[in-house]
Amino acid sequence: xxxxxxxxxxxxxxxxxxxxxxxxxxxxxxxxxxxxxxxxxxxxxxxxxxxxxxxxxxxxxxxxxxxxxxxxxxxxxxxxxxxxxxxxxxxxxxxxxxxxxxxxxxxxxxxxxxxxxxxxxxxxxxxxxxxxxxxxxxxxxxxxxxxxxxxxxxxxxxxxxxxxxxxxxxxxxxxxxxxxxxxxxxxxxxxxxxxxxxxxxxxxxxxxxxxxxxxxxxxxxxxxxxxxxxxxxxxxxxxxxxxxxxxxxxxxxxxxxxxxxxxxxxxxxxxxxxxxxxxxxxxxxxxxxxxxxxxxxxxxxxxxxxxxxxxxxxxxxxxxxxxxxxxxxxxxxxxxxxxxxxxxxxxxxxxxxxxxxxxxx
Ligand code: ATP
Numbered sequence: 001x002x003x004x005x006x007x008x009x010x011x012x013x014x015x016x017x018x019x020x021x022x023x024x025x026x027x028x029x030x031x032x033x034x035x036x037x038x039x040x041x042x043x044x045x046x047x048x049x050x051x052x053x054x055x056x057x058x059x060x061x062x063x064x065x066x067x068x069x070x071x072x073x074x075x076x077x078x079x080x081x082x083x084x085x086x087x088x089x090x091x092x093x094x095x096x097x098x099x100x101x102x103x104x105x106x107x108x109x110x111x112x113x114x115x116x117x118x119x120x121x122x123x124x125x126x127x128x129x130x131x132x133x134x135x136x137x138x139x140x141x142x143x144x145x146x147x148x149x150x151x152x153x154x155x156x157x158x159x160x161x162x163x164x165x166x167x168x169x170x171x172x173x174x175x176x177x178x179x180x181x182x183x184x185x186x187x188x189x190x191x192x193x194x195x196x197x198x199x200x201x202x203x204x205x206x207x208x209x210x211x212x213x214x215x216x217x218x219x220x221x222x223x224x225x226x227x228x229x230x231x232x233x234x235x236x237x238x239x240x241x242x243x244x245x246x247x248x249x250x251x252x253x254x255x256x257x258x259x260x261x262x263x264x265x266x267x268x269x270x271x272x273x274x275x276x277x278x279x280x281x282x283x284x285x286x287x288x289x290x291x292x293x294x295x296x297x298x299x300x301x302x303x304x305x306x307x308x309x310x311x312x313x314x315x316x317x318x319x320x321x322x323x324x325x326x327x328x329x330x331x332x333x334x335x336x337x338x339x340x341x342x343x344x345x346x347x348x349x350x351x352x353x354x355x356x357x358x359x360x361x
Contacts, residue, residue, distance in 0.1 A: 011056060022212065027204075029187055122145060252296060
């Protein structure tokens with residue numbers, strides 16, 4: 001498969017501050033690749049280096065095999081979409097889309113044909129003469145994308161483009177943007193701090209923290225097999241504990257938490273007795289009223305503190321005993337636990353192998 005974007009050991013420092021540190025990844029043609037991380041982790045800096053607005057301090061960026069070092073933004077086969085779509089309000093839709101083609105001095109009949117074609121492709125046929133302020137938020141989004149795609153970039157860079165939309169429109173646009181990307185087949189590099197956007201839309205996601213990539217993986221693998229404590233915390237809900245390894249057998253170890261609970265967890269082979277570990281259990285991996293006698297099963301009695309119902313799902317917040325760390329438990333959707341109430345004490349458990357376990361220093 002052809003690689004559209006290749007980032008090799010890229011670093012960016014501002015004075016003595018390292019904003020992007022030794023980042024490497026490659027994106028195959030036609031993929032939706034997201035860079036996900038908290039505010040300030042270096043996502044925008046990385047994207048701006050790919051776009052050519054700033055040069056890396058070290059490393060190389062190749063687009064379709066060509067080294068981009070020293071090449072101006074307008075001479076790179078990329079386009080960038082910002083959160084504020086930067087459409088020209090005085091021009092109609094066709095004028096906005098034609099702008100880049102006119103700057104390239106393309107011929108009028110070619111421009112008209114390309115504008116009509118791209119409007120068709122983004123699902124806005126016949127919208128050319130509409131004013132920008134006559135469009136909905138989602139339609140503006142599509143015009144912004146059309147304006148870039150009409151220039152036929154190798155890679156489209158999207159900098160939190162859904163950030164300014166209200167929640168409902170964001171939800172719709174996540175699905176629309178993914179459909180649109182599949183339909184047009186252009187490589188998308190999408191940056192966001194919203195893990196649900198990244199998981200829903202992407203073929204691959206890079207989780208970024210403090211200027212580094214922690215893990216690059218498919219959404220499913222990121223969720224099911226986080227490779228670092230940061231990824232376990234940042235992607236999806238997770239219950240987190242700290243414990244000390246008491247003994248270890250093959251890939252299983254027994255852990256003791258600060259409040260004296262003993263658990264079994266599957267962990268890395270270097271978890272020697274005495275090591276401090278962080279371990280994580282997904283809310284949906286916790287089973288209510290587990291059967292007795294199942295091997296490697298952790299058990300706990302908890303008190304329900306609150307019940308969170310959001311229409312599709314119900315979750316419990318519960319604490320062991322009368323206090324201690326709060327746990328989130330996802331209830332199965334068959335509504336068999338509708339009778340549970342705040343204050344109830346319930347037995348819960350989880351399989352040792354459903355927890356992710358990491359050594360921490
Ligand atoms: P956000 O989601 O808030 O936009 P981000 O992950 O995109 O955050 P960046 O904008 O890439 O983060 O910034 C990464 C770090 O680099 C921040 O600490 C920022 O203050 C710093 N930084 C970015 N640009 C410069 C600059 N020109 N000079 C000095 N520091 C900078």
